[in-house]
Amino acid sequence: MESLKNKLIRFMTGRYGIDQLYYTGLFLALGLMMINMMVNSTILMVISNGLILLMVLRGFSRNISRRHMENEKFLKLWNPVKKEGRIFFRRIKEIRVHRYRKCPHCKKTLKLPIKRGKHMVKCPECKESFAVRVIV
Ligand SMILES: [Zn+2]
Incomplete structure (x- = not known):
């Protein structure tokens, strides 16, 4: 069977x-x-x-x-x-430790440490710099 x-x-x-x-x-x-x-x-x-x-x-x-x-x-x-x-x-x-921003040049999303105020970030992909503003 x-x-x-x-x-x-x-x-x-x-x-x-x-x-x-x-x-x-x-x-x-x-x-x-x-x-x-x-x-x-x-x-x-x-x-x-x-x-x-x-x-x-x-x-x-x-x-x-x-x-x-x-x-x-x-x-x-x-x-x-x-x-x-x-x-x-x-x-x-990760809202307490990181902010995510899209690179305006290559459109890749970057994970950034929180640094309040306006500052420049260099994209590790396309090596272009752009301004990032973190308010809170
Ligand atoms: Zn980029």
Whole structure:
């Protein structure tokens, strides 16, 4: 007799499985369900359940190249958002010791120690100097 684990492995062979879009879809559905607990709307329930069903069906899909392309498109949109979010939270975390300023020449974000008042900063990337003003 075959174990359940082996049956599952055989079932998932040649199928797409789980990716970043899957996790994001599930978290989004979970968030919608939490909102729905407060507003109790049928539309939100249908959307969140449909999203879960869609994500599960994606995982079982045999069209791996197409699912992979969907995930790539999603990551192209999601990665900049994720990066900005990470920078935002790091700025809050280090608000007592550092300030972040964008270099006007090369657009690179620089992490500067707090030095109140107006002073000149030399960018380590493009070696250009620019004025920085730290008020608080
Ligand atoms: Zn620069």
